Amino acid sequence: MRTIVQQGTRCTALAGYVRPDTLDSALAARAKGLRVAAGCTDLFAAVRGPALSGGILDITAIPELRAISETPEHWRLGATATWSDIRLAPLPPAFDGLKAAARELGAAQVQNAGTLGGNLVNASPAADGAPCLLTLEAEVELASRRGTRRLALGDFLTGPRQTALAEDELLTAVLVPKSAAAGHGAFLKLGARRFLVISIAMAAARLDLDGGRVRHAALAVGACSATARRLPAAEAALAGARADAGLAAAITADLVVPGLSPIDDLRASADYRAAAAVTLLRRAVAGLCTGREAAA
Structure with missing residues:
Protein backbone atom coordinates (compact mmCIF):
# COMPACT_ATOMS: atom_id res chain seq x y z
CA MET A 1 0.00 0.00 0.00
CA ARG A 2 1.33 3.44 -0.95
CA THR A 3 0.54 6.14 1.60
CA ILE A 4 0.06 9.65 0.23
CA VAL A 5 -1.06 11.66 3.23
CA GLN A 6 -0.66 10.61 6.84
CA GLN A 7 -0.48 12.97 9.78
CA GLY A 8 -0.75 12.33 13.51
CA THR A 9 -1.38 14.40 16.63
CA ARG A 10 -1.13 13.95 20.37
CA CYS A 11 -3.69 11.98 22.37
CA THR A 12 -5.78 14.00 24.81
CA ALA A 13 -8.20 12.99 27.58
CA LEU A 14 -10.30 15.43 29.59
CA ALA A 15 -13.47 15.06 31.62
CA GLY A 16 -16.26 14.20 29.19
CA TYR A 17 -13.87 14.41 26.24
CA VAL A 18 -11.73 11.57 24.91
CA ARG A 19 -9.17 11.87 22.12
CA PRO A 20 -7.46 8.50 21.65
CA ASP A 21 -4.53 7.97 19.31
CA THR A 22 -5.32 4.36 18.34
CA LEU A 23 -8.32 2.88 16.56
CA ASP A 24 -8.73 0.14 19.16
CA SER A 25 -9.05 2.74 21.92
CA ALA A 26 -11.54 4.71 19.84
CA LEU A 27 -13.70 1.66 19.20
CA ALA A 28 -13.71 0.84 22.90
CA ALA A 29 -14.87 4.37 23.69
CA ARG A 30 -17.46 4.28 20.93
CA ALA A 31 -18.90 1.08 22.40
CA LYS A 32 -19.70 3.10 25.53
CA GLY A 33 -21.97 5.40 23.53
CA LEU A 34 -19.80 8.50 23.18
CA ARG A 35 -20.73 10.96 20.46
CA VAL A 36 -18.13 11.18 17.70
CA ALA A 37 -16.35 14.38 16.71
CA ALA A 38 -14.31 14.52 13.52
CA GLY A 39 -13.62 18.20 12.93
CA CYS A 40 -16.56 19.75 14.83
CA THR A 41 -17.48 22.24 12.10
CA ASP A 42 -21.11 21.09 12.48
CA LEU A 43 -21.23 19.24 15.80
CA PHE A 44 -20.96 22.15 18.23
CA ALA A 45 -23.08 24.40 16.03
CA ALA A 46 -25.93 21.89 16.05
CA VAL A 47 -25.68 20.18 19.46
CA ARG A 48 -25.42 21.88 22.82
CA GLY A 49 -25.97 21.33 26.52
CA PRO A 50 -27.56 18.04 27.66
CA ALA A 51 -27.09 16.46 24.21
CA LEU A 52 -23.33 16.49 24.83
CA SER A 53 -23.54 15.20 28.40
CA GLY A 54 -22.73 11.62 27.33
CA GLY A 55 -19.24 12.65 26.34
CA ILE A 56 -17.34 13.35 23.13
CA LEU A 57 -15.05 10.96 21.27
CA ASP A 58 -12.64 12.99 19.12
CA ILE A 59 -11.10 10.68 16.50
CA THR A 60 -8.80 13.23 14.84
CA ALA A 61 -5.64 12.08 16.68
CA ILE A 62 -5.58 8.62 15.05
CA PRO A 63 -2.99 8.78 12.24
CA GLU A 64 -4.38 5.91 10.15
CA LEU A 65 -7.79 7.60 9.93
CA ARG A 66 -6.30 10.65 8.22
CA ALA A 67 -4.22 8.78 5.63
CA ILE A 68 -4.97 8.97 1.91
CA SER A 69 -3.49 5.93 0.22
CA GLU A 70 -3.54 3.71 -2.84
CA THR A 71 -3.87 -0.07 -2.83
CA PRO A 72 -4.03 -2.43 -5.83
CA GLU A 73 -7.84 -2.45 -5.57
CA HIS A 74 -8.83 0.93 -4.15
CA TRP A 75 -8.07 4.52 -3.41
CA ARG A 76 -8.55 4.80 0.34
CA LEU A 77 -9.56 8.15 1.83
CA GLY A 78 -9.31 8.15 5.61
CA ALA A 79 -12.38 9.35 7.47
CA THR A 80 -10.55 12.25 9.14
CA ALA A 81 -8.78 13.41 6.00
CA THR A 82 -9.61 17.12 5.84
CA TRP A 83 -10.92 18.91 2.81
CA SER A 84 -7.54 20.61 2.51
CA ASP A 85 -5.88 17.18 2.54
CA ILE A 86 -8.15 16.03 -0.28
CA ARG A 87 -7.65 19.19 -2.30
CA LEU A 88 -3.86 18.85 -2.13
CA ALA A 89 -3.55 15.06 -2.55
CA PRO A 90 -2.16 13.71 -5.86
CA LEU A 91 -5.33 11.88 -6.89
CA PRO A 92 -6.35 10.89 -10.46
CA PRO A 93 -8.45 13.26 -12.63
CA ALA A 94 -11.57 11.23 -11.80
CA PHE A 95 -11.36 12.90 -8.36
CA ASP A 96 -11.35 16.42 -9.81
CA GLY A 97 -15.02 16.84 -8.88
CA LEU A 98 -14.30 15.94 -5.26
CA LYS A 99 -11.38 18.37 -5.25
CA ALA A 100 -13.61 21.11 -6.67
CA ALA A 101 -16.11 20.47 -3.86
CA ALA A 102 -13.24 20.68 -1.35
CA ARG A 103 -12.26 24.11 -2.68
CA GLU A 104 -15.80 25.47 -2.25
CA LEU A 105 -16.73 23.87 1.07
CA GLY A 106 -16.69 26.77 3.50
CA ALA A 107 -13.81 29.06 4.32
CA ALA A 108 -10.17 27.98 4.64
CA GLN A 109 -10.67 27.34 8.36
CA VAL A 110 -13.51 24.91 7.62
CA GLN A 111 -11.50 23.18 4.90
CA ASN A 112 -8.59 22.75 7.32
CA ALA A 113 -10.75 21.30 10.11
CA GLY A 114 -13.74 19.70 8.40
CA THR A 115 -13.35 16.04 7.47
CA LEU A 116 -14.64 13.73 4.78
CA GLY A 117 -16.11 11.29 7.29
CA GLY A 118 -17.78 14.03 9.28
CA ASN A 119 -19.40 15.37 6.12
CA LEU A 120 -20.90 11.97 5.33
CA VAL A 121 -21.98 10.95 8.83
CA ASN A 122 -23.62 14.35 9.33
CA ALA A 123 -25.76 13.28 6.35
CA SER A 124 -27.06 16.67 5.31
CA PRO A 125 -28.95 16.52 2.00
CA ALA A 126 -26.58 19.33 0.97
CA ALA A 127 -23.36 17.49 1.92
CA ASP A 128 -20.99 18.59 -0.85
CA GLY A 129 -18.91 15.42 -0.78
CA ALA A 130 -21.77 12.98 -1.41
CA PRO A 131 -22.57 13.54 -5.12
CA CYS A 132 -18.89 13.40 -6.11
CA LEU A 133 -18.33 10.19 -4.17
CA LEU A 134 -21.44 8.62 -5.68
CA THR A 135 -20.00 9.16 -9.16
CA LEU A 136 -16.86 7.37 -7.92
CA GLU A 137 -18.84 4.27 -6.81
CA ALA A 138 -17.61 4.91 -3.26
CA GLU A 139 -18.06 2.53 -0.36
CA VAL A 140 -17.74 3.38 3.31
CA GLU A 141 -15.75 1.26 5.73
CA LEU A 142 -17.46 0.88 9.09
CA ALA A 143 -15.64 -0.55 12.12
CA SER A 144 -16.67 -1.62 15.60
CA ARG A 145 -15.38 -4.04 18.20
CA ARG A 146 -17.56 -6.61 16.44
CA GLY A 147 -15.59 -6.30 13.19
CA THR A 148 -15.47 -4.30 9.96
CA ARG A 149 -17.98 -4.07 7.15
CA ARG A 150 -18.33 -2.17 3.89
CA LEU A 151 -21.42 -0.50 2.53
CA ALA A 152 -22.11 1.34 -0.71
CA LEU A 153 -22.40 5.06 -0.02
CA GLY A 154 -25.88 5.14 -1.52
CA ASP A 155 -27.00 2.53 1.02
CA PHE A 156 -25.19 4.25 3.89
CA LEU A 157 -27.07 7.56 3.41
CA THR A 158 -30.64 6.67 4.33
CA GLY A 159 -32.26 10.09 4.81
CA PRO A 160 -31.78 13.65 6.05
CA ARG A 161 -29.31 13.39 8.98
CA GLN A 162 -29.78 9.61 8.87
CA THR A 163 -27.28 6.87 8.05
CA ALA A 164 -26.86 3.13 8.44
CA LEU A 165 -24.11 3.65 11.05
CA ALA A 166 -24.67 1.50 14.13
CA GLU A 167 -24.38 3.03 17.59
CA ASP A 168 -21.08 1.29 18.26
CA GLU A 169 -19.52 1.90 14.83
CA LEU A 170 -17.08 4.42 13.40
CA LEU A 171 -16.77 5.37 9.77
CA THR A 172 -13.06 4.73 9.23
CA ALA A 173 -12.54 5.27 5.49
CA VAL A 174 -14.08 5.87 2.09
CA LEU A 175 -13.01 3.37 -0.57
CA VAL A 176 -13.06 4.16 -4.29
CA PRO A 177 -12.47 1.13 -6.53
CA LYS A 178 -9.77 1.51 -9.16
CA SER A 179 -12.32 0.75 -11.87
CA ALA A 180 -14.27 3.90 -10.88
CA ALA A 181 -11.17 6.10 -10.75
CA ALA A 182 -11.16 6.35 -14.56
CA GLY A 183 -11.90 9.40 -16.68
Whole structure:
Protein backbone atom coordinates (compact mmCIF):
# COMPACT_ATOMS: atom_id res chain seq x y z
CA MET A 1 0.00 0.00 0.00
CA ARG A 2 1.33 3.44 -0.95
CA THR A 3 0.54 6.14 1.60
CA ILE A 4 0.06 9.65 0.23
CA VAL A 5 -1.06 11.66 3.23
CA GLN A 6 -0.66 10.61 6.84
CA GLN A 7 -0.48 12.97 9.78
CA GLY A 8 -0.75 12.33 13.51
CA THR A 9 -1.38 14.40 16.63
CA ARG A 10 -1.13 13.95 20.37
CA CYS A 11 -3.69 11.98 22.37
CA THR A 12 -5.78 14.00 24.81
CA ALA A 13 -8.20 12.99 27.58
CA LEU A 14 -10.30 15.43 29.59
CA ALA A 15 -13.47 15.06 31.62
CA GLY A 16 -16.26 14.20 29.19
CA TYR A 17 -13.87 14.41 26.24
CA VAL A 18 -11.73 11.57 24.91
CA ARG A 19 -9.17 11.87 22.12
CA PRO A 20 -7.46 8.50 21.65
CA ASP A 21 -4.53 7.97 19.31
CA THR A 22 -5.32 4.36 18.34
CA LEU A 23 -8.32 2.88 16.56
CA ASP A 24 -8.73 0.14 19.16
CA SER A 25 -9.05 2.74 21.92
CA ALA A 26 -11.54 4.71 19.84
CA LEU A 27 -13.70 1.66 19.20
CA ALA A 28 -13.71 0.84 22.90
CA ALA A 29 -14.87 4.37 23.69
CA ARG A 30 -17.46 4.28 20.93
CA ALA A 31 -18.90 1.08 22.40
CA LYS A 32 -19.70 3.10 25.53
CA GLY A 33 -21.97 5.40 23.53
CA LEU A 34 -19.80 8.50 23.18
CA ARG A 35 -20.73 10.96 20.46
CA VAL A 36 -18.13 11.18 17.70
CA ALA A 37 -16.35 14.38 16.71
CA ALA A 38 -14.31 14.52 13.52
CA GLY A 39 -13.62 18.20 12.93
CA CYS A 40 -16.56 19.75 14.83
CA THR A 41 -17.48 22.24 12.10
CA ASP A 42 -21.11 21.09 12.48
CA LEU A 43 -21.23 19.24 15.80
CA PHE A 44 -20.96 22.15 18.23
CA ALA A 45 -23.08 24.40 16.03
CA ALA A 46 -25.93 21.89 16.05
CA VAL A 47 -25.68 20.18 19.46
CA ARG A 48 -25.42 21.88 22.82
CA GLY A 49 -25.97 21.33 26.52
CA PRO A 50 -27.56 18.04 27.66
CA ALA A 51 -27.09 16.46 24.21
CA LEU A 52 -23.33 16.49 24.83
CA SER A 53 -23.54 15.20 28.40
CA GLY A 54 -22.73 11.62 27.33
CA GLY A 55 -19.24 12.65 26.34
CA ILE A 56 -17.34 13.35 23.13
CA LEU A 57 -15.05 10.96 21.27
CA ASP A 58 -12.64 12.99 19.12
CA ILE A 59 -11.10 10.68 16.50
CA THR A 60 -8.80 13.23 14.84
CA ALA A 61 -5.64 12.08 16.68
CA ILE A 62 -5.58 8.62 15.05
CA PRO A 63 -2.99 8.78 12.24
CA GLU A 64 -4.38 5.91 10.15
CA LEU A 65 -7.79 7.60 9.93
CA ARG A 66 -6.30 10.65 8.22
CA ALA A 67 -4.22 8.78 5.63
CA ILE A 68 -4.97 8.97 1.91
CA SER A 69 -3.49 5.93 0.22
CA GLU A 70 -3.54 3.71 -2.84
CA THR A 71 -3.87 -0.07 -2.83
CA PRO A 72 -4.03 -2.43 -5.83
CA GLU A 73 -7.84 -2.45 -5.57
CA HIS A 74 -8.83 0.93 -4.15
CA TRP A 75 -8.07 4.52 -3.41
CA ARG A 76 -8.55 4.80 0.34
CA LEU A 77 -9.56 8.15 1.83
CA GLY A 78 -9.31 8.15 5.61
CA ALA A 79 -12.38 9.35 7.47
CA THR A 80 -10.55 12.25 9.14
CA ALA A 81 -8.78 13.41 6.00
CA THR A 82 -9.61 17.12 5.84
CA TRP A 83 -10.92 18.91 2.81
CA SER A 84 -7.54 20.61 2.51
CA ASP A 85 -5.88 17.18 2.54
CA ILE A 86 -8.15 16.03 -0.28
CA ARG A 87 -7.65 19.19 -2.30
CA LEU A 88 -3.86 18.85 -2.13
CA ALA A 89 -3.55 15.06 -2.55
CA PRO A 90 -2.16 13.71 -5.86
CA LEU A 91 -5.33 11.88 -6.89
CA PRO A 92 -6.35 10.89 -10.46
CA PRO A 93 -8.45 13.26 -12.63
CA ALA A 94 -11.57 11.23 -11.80
CA PHE A 95 -11.36 12.90 -8.36
CA ASP A 96 -11.35 16.42 -9.81
CA GLY A 97 -15.02 16.84 -8.88
CA LEU A 98 -14.30 15.94 -5.26
CA LYS A 99 -11.38 18.37 -5.25
CA ALA A 100 -13.61 21.11 -6.67
CA ALA A 101 -16.11 20.47 -3.86
CA ALA A 102 -13.24 20.68 -1.35
CA ARG A 103 -12.26 24.11 -2.68
CA GLU A 104 -15.80 25.47 -2.25
CA LEU A 105 -16.73 23.87 1.07
CA GLY A 106 -16.69 26.77 3.50
CA ALA A 107 -13.81 29.06 4.32
CA ALA A 108 -10.17 27.98 4.64
CA GLN A 109 -10.67 27.34 8.36
CA VAL A 110 -13.51 24.91 7.62
CA GLN A 111 -11.50 23.18 4.90
CA ASN A 112 -8.59 22.75 7.32
CA ALA A 113 -10.75 21.30 10.11
CA GLY A 114 -13.74 19.70 8.40
CA THR A 115 -13.35 16.04 7.47
CA LEU A 116 -14.64 13.73 4.78
CA GLY A 117 -16.11 11.29 7.29
CA GLY A 118 -17.78 14.03 9.28
CA ASN A 119 -19.40 15.37 6.12
CA LEU A 120 -20.90 11.97 5.33
CA VAL A 121 -21.98 10.95 8.83
CA ASN A 122 -23.62 14.35 9.33
CA ALA A 123 -25.76 13.28 6.35
CA SER A 124 -27.06 16.67 5.31
CA PRO A 125 -28.95 16.52 2.00
CA ALA A 126 -26.58 19.33 0.97
CA ALA A 127 -23.36 17.49 1.92
CA ASP A 128 -20.99 18.59 -0.85
CA GLY A 129 -18.91 15.42 -0.78
CA ALA A 130 -21.77 12.98 -1.41
CA PRO A 131 -22.57 13.54 -5.12
CA CYS A 132 -18.89 13.40 -6.11
CA LEU A 133 -18.33 10.19 -4.17
CA LEU A 134 -21.44 8.62 -5.68
CA THR A 135 -20.00 9.16 -9.16
CA LEU A 136 -16.86 7.37 -7.92
CA GLU A 137 -18.84 4.27 -6.81
CA ALA A 138 -17.61 4.91 -3.26
CA GLU A 139 -18.06 2.53 -0.36
CA VAL A 140 -17.74 3.38 3.31
CA GLU A 141 -15.75 1.26 5.73
CA LEU A 142 -17.46 0.88 9.09
CA ALA A 143 -15.64 -0.55 12.12
CA SER A 144 -16.67 -1.62 15.60
CA ARG A 145 -15.38 -4.04 18.20
CA ARG A 146 -17.56 -6.61 16.44
CA GLY A 147 -15.59 -6.30 13.19
CA THR A 148 -15.47 -4.30 9.96
CA ARG A 149 -17.98 -4.07 7.15
CA ARG A 150 -18.33 -2.17 3.89
CA LEU A 151 -21.42 -0.50 2.53
CA ALA A 152 -22.11 1.34 -0.71
CA LEU A 153 -22.40 5.06 -0.02
CA GLY A 154 -25.88 5.14 -1.52
CA ASP A 155 -27.00 2.53 1.02
CA PHE A 156 -25.19 4.25 3.89
CA LEU A 157 -27.07 7.56 3.41
CA THR A 158 -30.64 6.67 4.33
CA GLY A 159 -32.26 10.09 4.81
CA PRO A 160 -31.78 13.65 6.05
CA ARG A 161 -29.31 13.39 8.98
CA GLN A 162 -29.78 9.61 8.87
CA THR A 163 -27.28 6.87 8.05
CA ALA A 164 -26.86 3.13 8.44
CA LEU A 165 -24.11 3.65 11.05
CA ALA A 166 -24.67 1.50 14.13
CA GLU A 167 -24.38 3.03 17.59
CA ASP A 168 -21.08 1.29 18.26
CA GLU A 169 -19.52 1.90 14.83
CA LEU A 170 -17.08 4.42 13.40
CA LEU A 171 -16.77 5.37 9.77
CA THR A 172 -13.06 4.73 9.23
CA ALA A 173 -12.54 5.27 5.49
CA VAL A 174 -14.08 5.87 2.09
CA LEU A 175 -13.01 3.37 -0.57
CA VAL A 176 -13.06 4.16 -4.29
CA PRO A 177 -12.47 1.13 -6.53
CA LYS A 178 -9.77 1.51 -9.16
CA SER A 179 -12.32 0.75 -11.87
CA ALA A 180 -14.27 3.90 -10.88
CA ALA A 181 -11.17 6.10 -10.75
CA ALA A 182 -11.16 6.35 -14.56
CA GLY A 183 -11.90 9.40 -16.68
CA HIS A 184 -12.37 12.94 -15.44
CA GLY A 185 -14.70 14.37 -12.79
CA ALA A 186 -16.45 17.72 -12.33
CA PHE A 187 -18.58 19.40 -9.67
CA LEU A 188 -20.81 22.47 -9.73
CA LYS A 189 -22.98 23.98 -7.02
CA LEU A 190 -25.62 26.69 -6.91
CA GLY A 191 -26.11 28.92 -3.89
CA ALA A 192 -27.09 32.41 -2.92
CA ARG A 193 -23.43 33.42 -3.28
CA ARG A 194 -20.20 31.90 -4.58
CA PHE A 195 -18.63 30.60 -1.34
CA LEU A 196 -19.57 29.99 2.32
CA VAL A 197 -23.05 28.87 1.38
CA ILE A 198 -25.30 25.84 1.75
CA SER A 199 -26.09 24.53 -1.71
CA ILE A 200 -29.48 25.01 -3.33
CA ALA A 201 -28.49 22.36 -5.85
CA MET A 202 -25.26 20.68 -6.87
CA ALA A 203 -24.19 18.25 -9.54
CA ALA A 204 -21.26 15.91 -10.04
CA ALA A 205 -20.26 14.18 -13.25
CA ARG A 206 -17.57 11.72 -14.31
CA LEU A 207 -16.96 10.77 -17.93
CA ASP A 208 -14.74 7.88 -19.00
CA LEU A 209 -14.05 8.17 -22.72
CA ASP A 210 -12.91 5.72 -25.38
CA GLY A 211 -11.96 7.03 -28.81
CA GLY A 212 -13.95 10.21 -28.42
CA ARG A 213 -17.10 8.44 -27.21
CA VAL A 214 -18.50 7.96 -23.73
CA ARG A 215 -17.54 4.54 -22.43
CA HIS A 216 -19.11 5.25 -19.04
CA ALA A 217 -20.94 8.20 -17.49
CA ALA A 218 -21.65 8.75 -13.81
CA LEU A 219 -23.99 11.58 -12.80
CA ALA A 220 -25.26 12.58 -9.35
CA VAL A 221 -27.22 15.45 -7.85
CA GLY A 222 -27.26 16.68 -4.26
CA ALA A 223 -29.35 19.14 -2.21
CA CYS A 224 -32.40 18.32 -4.32
CA SER A 225 -33.60 15.18 -2.52
CA ALA A 226 -33.53 13.66 0.94
CA THR A 227 -30.13 12.23 -0.01
CA ALA A 228 -27.78 12.75 -2.94
CA ARG A 229 -28.74 10.49 -5.85
CA ARG A 230 -27.24 8.90 -8.93
CA LEU A 231 -29.18 9.26 -12.19
CA PRO A 232 -28.97 5.99 -14.15
CA ALA A 233 -31.45 7.04 -16.85
CA ALA A 234 -29.44 10.14 -17.73
CA GLU A 235 -26.21 8.13 -17.58
CA ALA A 236 -27.60 5.60 -20.05
CA ALA A 237 -28.48 8.40 -22.46
CA LEU A 238 -24.82 9.44 -22.59
CA ALA A 239 -23.31 5.99 -22.97
CA GLY A 240 -21.81 5.49 -26.42
CA ALA A 241 -22.44 9.08 -27.50
CA ARG A 242 -19.75 11.33 -28.93
CA ALA A 243 -18.10 13.48 -26.27
CA ASP A 244 -18.50 16.78 -28.07
CA ALA A 245 -20.27 20.08 -27.60
CA GLY A 246 -23.67 18.46 -28.22
CA LEU A 247 -23.41 15.80 -25.52
CA ALA A 248 -24.92 17.92 -22.75
CA ALA A 249 -28.18 18.30 -24.69
CA ALA A 250 -28.88 14.60 -24.08
CA ILE A 251 -29.44 15.42 -20.40
CA THR A 252 -33.13 16.28 -20.34
CA ALA A 253 -35.56 17.01 -17.53
CA ASP A 254 -37.52 13.81 -18.13
CA LEU A 255 -34.34 11.81 -17.50
CA VAL A 256 -33.30 13.74 -14.39
CA VAL A 257 -36.30 14.97 -12.41
CA PRO A 258 -38.13 11.63 -11.85
CA GLY A 259 -35.01 10.30 -10.13
CA LEU A 260 -34.80 13.20 -7.69
CA SER A 261 -38.13 13.97 -5.99
CA PRO A 262 -36.94 17.59 -5.47
CA ILE A 263 -37.57 19.15 -2.08
CA ASP A 264 -39.09 22.50 -1.06
CA ASP A 265 -37.49 24.54 1.69
CA LEU A 266 -36.56 28.13 2.58
CA ARG A 267 -33.70 28.19 0.05
CA ALA A 268 -35.63 27.16 -3.06
CA SER A 269 -38.77 25.55 -4.42
CA ALA A 270 -38.88 22.03 -5.81
CA ASP A 271 -39.48 23.34 -9.34
CA TYR A 272 -36.49 25.66 -9.14
CA ARG A 273 -34.28 22.85 -7.86
CA ALA A 274 -35.42 20.53 -10.66
CA ALA A 275 -34.52 23.08 -13.31
CA ALA A 276 -31.23 23.92 -11.60
CA ALA A 277 -30.22 20.25 -11.41
CA VAL A 278 -30.63 19.82 -15.17
CA THR A 279 -28.70 23.01 -15.90
CA LEU A 280 -25.84 22.12 -13.54
CA LEU A 281 -25.51 18.62 -14.99
CA ARG A 282 -25.42 19.99 -18.52
CA ARG A 283 -22.76 22.52 -17.58
CA ALA A 284 -20.65 19.92 -15.80
CA VAL A 285 -20.78 17.54 -18.78
CA ALA A 286 -20.14 20.35 -21.26
CA GLY A 287 -17.15 21.45 -19.22
CA LEU A 288 -15.70 17.94 -19.27
CA CYS A 289 -16.14 17.75 -23.05
CA THR A 290 -14.61 21.19 -23.54
CA GLY A 291 -11.66 20.27 -21.36
CA ARG A 292 -11.13 17.12 -23.42
CA GLU A 293 -11.31 19.02 -26.72
CA ALA A 294 -8.90 21.66 -25.42
CA ALA A 295 -6.47 18.96 -24.35
CA ALA A 296 -6.72 17.30 -27.78
